[in-house]
Amino acid sequence: MSKETDIKIGLSFLDEYEQEFENRIGNYIAVQKSIRLLSSLGGPFSGEAGRFGSWISSMEEKLNLAERKLTDSNEGLAKLYFLRAVNEAVLGDSSISKRRRRVIEFYNQALELGYKPESRIYYRMAVTNQVLEGKKEDIISNYEKVVDLAGIDSKLGIESAKEIEKLKAQTGGGCFIATAVYDSYEAPEVLILREFRDDVLLTSTLGKIFVKFYYFVSPPFSDFLRNKSKLKVLFRENILAPFVKYVENNLNK
Secondary structure: OOHHHHHHHHHHHHHHHHHHHHHHOOOHHHHHHHOOHHHOOOOOOHHHHHHHOHHHHHHHHHHHHHHHHOOOOHHHHHHHHHHHHHHHHHHOOOOHHHHHHHHHHHHHHHHHOOOOOHHHHHHHHHHHHHHOOOOHHHHHHHHHHHHHHHOOOOHHHHHHHHHHHHHHHOOOOOOOHHHHHHOOOOOHHHHHHHHHHHHOHHHOHHHHHHHHHHHHHHHHHHHHHHOOHHHHHHHHHHHHHHHHHHHHHHHOO
């Protein structure tokens, strides 16, 4: 077959993927924004994924077939990586941090290959970081790029500008006990505990049950601690600090 024929076949596989995704799941952004950790500890779409079964494998196979045919088309590969990001974000089953990294990597590959419009990629990066617990500054940066690229008068630009204002107005976000005690969602100790959650607790049934329980009981306690500096110091030095050290030592083994 000629290169032109291969490219047409590859793009056809991508069109099939998009159509089936839309028919089976619906609007991507609406779906991704509805994902919440408490309802999806095994993956952002784990409940649905369990029922979809072989369909998910068939969707991944469409992307694999397309990739084999699009080796000589940067435009086609850009679209492929864009859809791989979609696939990983909604149907992936790895830990939250790993899934976020993979989705962002796919979107960056799409950008490097010339995906247009760029604003669409940055908007989805922002949503991905919001849903999959990325850094606040990264989320704001992504939305700011959307405003610059799409313009403040565009629908996407206005939506992004509104999200930026909401994020800047937040003080604690959705943070719980560790964040309240260390006063930062990005504190090194908090990052260690998040890694422990993703790579240890969420890999077992009992661990998932514990995380659900923790997320149920911790918000009121973290609110209680947040403005009590002396109590925070006591809790940090006598409970959390030793536990974080223990976790860090075991994660590094």
